[in-house]
Amino acid sequence: MLRIAVPNKGSLSEPAAAMLKEAGYRQRRDSRELVLPDPDNDVEFFFLRPRDIAVYVGAGTVDVGITGRDLMLDSESDAVEHLPLGFGRSTFRFAANAGGISTVQQVDGHRVATSYPVLVAEYLRGLGVTPAGVVRLDGAVETAIRLGVADVIADVVETGTTLRAAGLEIFGDPILRSEAVLVRRSDVDAPAGLDVLTRRLQGVLTAQQYVLMDYDVPTTLVEQAVAITPGLESPTVSPLHNRDWSAVRAMVRREETNRVMDALYGVGARAILVTSIHACRL
Ligand SMILES: Nc1ncnc2c1ncn2[C@@H]1O[C@H](COP(=O)(O)OP(=O)(O)OP(=O)(O)O)[C@@H](O)[C@H]1O
Numbered sequence: 001m002l003r004i005a006v007p008n009k010g011s012l013s014e015p016a017a018a019m020l021k022e023a024g025y026r027q028r029r030d031s032r033e034l035v036l037p038d039p040d041n042d043v044e045f046f047f048l049r050p051r052d053i054a055v056y057v058g059a060g061t062v063d064v065g066i067t068g069r070d071l072m073l074d075s076e077s078d079a080v081e082h083l084p085l086g087f088g089r090s091t092f093r094f095a096a097n098a099g100g101i102s103t104v105q106q107v108d109g110h111r112v113a114t115s116y117p118v119l120v121a122e123y124l125r126g127l128g129v130t131p132a133g134v135v136r137l138d139g140a141v142e143t144a145i146r147l148g149v150a151d152v153i154a155d156v157v158e159t160g161t162t163l164r165a166a167g168l169e170i171f172g173d174p175i176l177r178s179e180a181v182l183v184r185r186s187d188v189d190a191p192a193g194l195d196v197l198t199r200r201l202q203g204v205l206t207a208q209q210y211v212l213m214d215y216d217v218p219t220t221l222v223e224q225a226v227a228i229t230p231g232l233e234s235p236t237v238s239p240l241h242n243r244d245w246s247a248v249r250a251m252v253r254r255e256e257t258n259r260v261m262d263a264l265y266g267v268g269a270r271a272i273l274v275t276s277i278h279a280c281r282l
């Protein structure tokens with residue numbers, strides 16, 4: 001039975017549960033449930049703090065887990081990224097008082113507050129910058145400068161609203177771009193059942209990222225139209241009752257939907273229909 005760790009709280013918890021539900025797994029009914037067996041799918045879920053998940057996976061006490069790339073890298077565990085999951089996206093960035101420190105080089109000799117001390121120390125070491133100290137805080141890191149424990153912070157930025165509200169400004173390149181990832185141990189064979197979990201999660205990602213596009217096109221123009229919608233393998237082309245026309249069906253990346261529809265219309269396709277994909281196994 002594959003043991004899967006899932007975030008019990010925080011930003012990653014709800015989207016992780018939603019993705020597993022889409023992938024056909026059992027859901028917990030009560031957020032106080034800590035372990036949930038799903039014998040029909042031969043897996044068992046453990047609801048853990050997202051920060052601890054890479055630690056459990058690295059120690060081998062659970063087989064795989066869902067956590068943030070930033071949390072995994074900060075954990076110094078043996079867990080490695082197996083599959084990016086496309087949610088919980090954030091950047092990890094330096095910030096300081098507006099008009100103050102504005103380059104990473106200037107961090108030299110200053111105090112940095114963060115919830116991700118390993119990430120920050122490694123990044124600065126890589127640039128040859130030596131801070132006066134790295135202060136580890138659990139949260140509300142933005143307040144650390146005002147309260148005098150640090151000169152600079154490094155924190156998760158999603159919309160930037162929290163930083164703006166604290167009167168802070170981002171500087172330097174992003175330290176990291178993060179998203180939720182499925183992690184596993186690097187130094188052991190893939191656990192039994194991981195291939196099924198991976199295919200199911202990839203199926204959910206594909207269903208989210210692609211739409212199904214159907215259209216009619218004059219048969220003489222099929223080659224031109226198909227060049228715009230090559231699909232994943234090859235599009236389906238079917239004859240219509242009126243043989244001067246053909247019907248085409250292909251998968252298209254969701255964000256390209258309107259550009260592709262414009263291009264198809266331009267070469268003479270009509271009755272262009274777009275449908276969401278509910279589930280998919282490639
Ligand atoms: N707006 C956000 N705030 C915090 N973390 C975010 C955000 N958006 C995405 N994330 C990601 O979520 C993970 C952090 O989750 P975690 O549960 O530890 O913190 P949290 O969501 O701030 O929860 P809490 O502070 O309530 O404990 C990281 O991988 C981080 O990159």
Ligand SMILES: O=P(O)(O)OC[C@H]1O[C@H](OP(=O)(O)OP(=O)(O)O)[C@H](O)[C@@H]1O
Pocket residue numbers: 138139140141142155156157158159160161162163
């Ligand atoms: O860029 P934004 O969209 O504003 O989001 C980023 C902020 O959200 C998180 O804080 P959270 O609300 O989890 O509080 P915490 O600092 O106590 O963890 C994170 O630590 C940032 O402070």
Ligand SMILES: [Mg+2]
Pocket residue numbers: 139
């Ligand atoms: Mg937080």
